[in-house]
Amino acid sequence: xxxxxxxxxxxxxxxxxxxxxxxxxxxxxxxxxxxxxxxxxxxxxxxxxxxxxxxxxxxxxxxxxxxxxxxxxxxxxxxxxxxxxxxxxxxxxxxxxxxxxxxxxxxxxxxxxxxxxxxxxxxxxxxxxxxxxxxxxxxxxxxxxxxxxxxx
Amino acid sequence: xxxxxxxxxxxxxxxxxxxxxxxxxxxxxxxxxxxxxxxxxxxxxxxxxxxxxxxxxxxxxxxxxxxxxxxxxxxxxxxxxxxxxxxxxxxxxxxxxxxxxxxxxxxxxxxxxxxxxxxxxxxxxxxxxxxxxxxxxxxxxxxxxxxxxxxxxxxxxxxxxxxxxxxxxxxxxxxxxxxxxxxxxxxxxxxxxxxxxxxxxxxxxxxxxxxxxxxxxxxxxxxxxxxxxxxxxxxxxxxxxxxxxxxxxxxxxxxxxxxxxxxxxxxxxxxxxxxxxxxxxxxxxxxxxxxxxxxxxxxxxxxxxxxxxxxxxxxxxxxxxxxxxxxxxxxxxxxxxxxxxxxxxxxxxxxxxxxxxxxxxxxxxxxxxxxxxxxxxxxxxxxxxxxxxxxx
Numbered sequence: 001x002x003x004x005x006x007x008x009x010x011x012x013x014x015x016x017x018x019x020x021x022x023x024x025x026x027x028x029x030x031x032x033x034x035x036x037x038x039x040x041x042x043x044x045x046x047x048x049x050x051x052x053x054x055x056x057x058x059x060x061x062x063x064x065x066x067x068x069x070x071x072x073x074x075x076x077x078x079x080x081x082x083x084x085x086x087x088x089x090x091x092x093x094x095x096x097x098x099x100x101x102x103x104x105x106x107x108x109x110x111x112x113x114x115x116x117x118x119x120x121x122x123x124x125x126x127x128x129x130x131x132x133x134x135x136x137x138x139x140x141x142x143x144x145x146x147x148x149x150x151x152x
Numbered sequence: 153x154x155x156x157x158x159x160x161x162x163x164x165x166x167x168x169x170x171x172x173x174x175x176x177x178x179x180x181x182x183x184x185x186x187x188x189x190x191x192x193x194x195x196x197x198x199x200x201x202x203x204x205x206x207x208x209x210x211x212x213x214x215x216x217x218x219x220x221x222x223x224x225x226x227x228x229x230x231x232x233x234x235x236x237x238x239x240x241x242x243x244x245x246x247x248x249x250x251x252x253x254x255x256x257x258x259x260x261x262x263x264x265x266x267x268x269x270x271x272x273x274x275x276x277x278x279x280x281x282x283x284x285x286x287x288x289x290x291x292x293x294x295x296x297x298x299x300x301x302x303x304x305x306x307x308x309x310x311x312x313x314x315x316x317x318x319x320x321x322x323x324x325x326x327x328x329x330x331x332x333x334x335x336x337x338x339x340x341x342x343x344x345x346x347x348x349x350x351x352x353x354x355x356x357x358x359x360x361x362x363x364x365x366x367x368x369x370x371x372x373x374x375x376x377x378x379x380x381x382x383x384x385x386x387x388x389x390x391x392x393x394x395x396x397x398x399x400x401x402x403x404x405x406x407x408x409x410x411x412x413x414x415x416x417x418x419x420x421x422x423x424x425x426x427x428x429x430x431x432x433x434x435x436x437x438x439x440x441x442x443x444x445x446x447x448x449x450x451x452x453x454x455x456x457x458x459x460x461x462x463x464x465x466x467x468x469x470x471x472x473x474x475x476x477x478x479x480x481x482x483x484x485x486x487x488x489x490x491x492x493x494x495x496x497x498x499x500x501x502x503x504x505x506x507x508x509x510x511x512x513x514x515x516x517x518x519x520x521x522x523x524x525x526x527x528x529x530x531x532x533x534x535x536x537x538x539x540x541x542x543x544x
Contacts, residue, residue: 005495005496006495006497008495009496012435013436013493013508013509014508016310016436017310019309019512020306020516020519023307023310023516024520026302027299027303030302031291034298034302035291035298038282040283041283041284041290042286042297043285043286043364044283046259046287047260047262070281070364072277072280072281072364136256136257138260139261
């Protein structure tokens with residue numbers, strides 16, 4: 001038993017060297033495998049969540065993300081919805097758009113974004129819409145996050 | 153020569169020159185391949201930086217083997233790496249983002265490099281939601297999330313908590329500050345403080361899971377002071393900034409200087425606490441030969457992470473928080489402390505145990521640090537020759 005333990009100890013120590021080599025030389029491949037096996041994604045609290053609809057305006061597009069209420073288990077009472085406009089070259093100076101994010105054929109909000117000042121105004125047509133959380137100037141356009149609250 | 157009269161910090165060759173050269177040959181070959189990636193750069197600054205880095209790395213490895221001193225030469229490499237990491241990282245951020253400050257838009261676009269300290273906080277949310285609570289990118293960018301996870305898995309299997317002394321790009325900062333004074337000003341530190349990192353770990357893991365955001369990064373990480381931090385746009389972010397800067401001054405600079413210990417690593421870092429558990433499943437450990445030991449307690453006094461005490465001496469091994477830096481081994485006048493492989497006899501050949509540990513540990517440090525040191529040197533040369541570290 002002691003001899004077997006000893007052999008295993010030496011073997012593992014020897015393998016440790018090759019693990020280090022593989023960690024660096026195979027990093028790119030292992031990273032892809034790890035990402036695909038675990039299916040890991042960046043939290044929607046950072047990315048804004050998946051895009052659920054795209055509206056083409058000719059020179060620019062509006063990307064509406066899914067409402068994010070994600071919690072560790074279940075959903076939070078308060079979340080947000082993110083709306084992006086891109087590309088920056090085709091966006092008008094003032095964006096004025098009514099959004100129906102839940103696809104119930106009723107507009108939920110009106111957003112007016114002045115890209116020259118980076119300021120926006122929000123008109124809520126739905127009780128779920130609370131306020132503008134933040135406005136982002138991105139590399140390829142603009143984004144706005146709007147605070148949502150679940151109806152009680 | 154009478155061993156009793158030899159000072160423990162004296163440098164005496166422990167191996168013949170020829171034997172040492174034979175042992176460093178594989179490392180010379182591997183570090184050449186790693187640094188050059190099979191091709192020498194045509195830019196003279198980069199070529200010069202590669203040559204300097206290559207000579208530096210292999211000189212350190214030669215001294216490690218030739219003198220038998222581990223911590224003394226590891227620390228030179230480790231501290232150089234940490235300092236040049238800061239130089240390289242900050243200049244890289246300023247070149248690509250224009251500032252050390254990360255804006256909300258940068259976070260939305262996943263432009264935040266991922267750091268290993270976040271890993272413990274991501275695991276519960278990953279298990280429940282299959283998402284990573286960090287504003288980075290999964291693959292394909294600088295310090296992407298998946299690549300840092302792969303590094304962490306690799307180093308955990310190979311070295312356990314050895315990562316904290318042979319790989320962490322922050323650890324060299326408090327290691328460096330802890331070596332400034334010759335004698336500690338604060339000597340008696342209550343051992344109960346060693347439970348603090350585990351408390352911090354539990355607190356940040358739970359709060360991160362509940363809030364789905366990396367709370368340690370937002371509120372406590374002192375290293376943001378020398379890497380990147382959230383742009384101050386609110387009172388809350390201002391408070392966070394005051395806290396992490398204060399922690400940097402206290403835990404990474406002042407207390408390490410006064411105690412000669414790695415206070416941030418040993419008494420606060422939640423990743424260090426988390427990584428301690430991986431020492432249980434790692435093959436390399438530090439053992440004490442109680443028959444050789446004369447109980448001078450020098451090892452207990454010098455251990456930078458409080459991993460040795462009289463209680464653990466009874467068990468003949470270090471605590472699980474040991475980072476395998478080798479400082480206790482270097483300080484022992486009787487060679488009663490040594491690197492060991494689990495499962496093998498304590499009476500085995502200590503030199504073989506040490507070499508079997510040093511090869512993966514040093515290779516890890518050389519690989520993770522090589523590119524950073526090289527880049528840091530290029531930036532310093534650029535500063536000297538053009539007056540600026542940045543590419544305009």
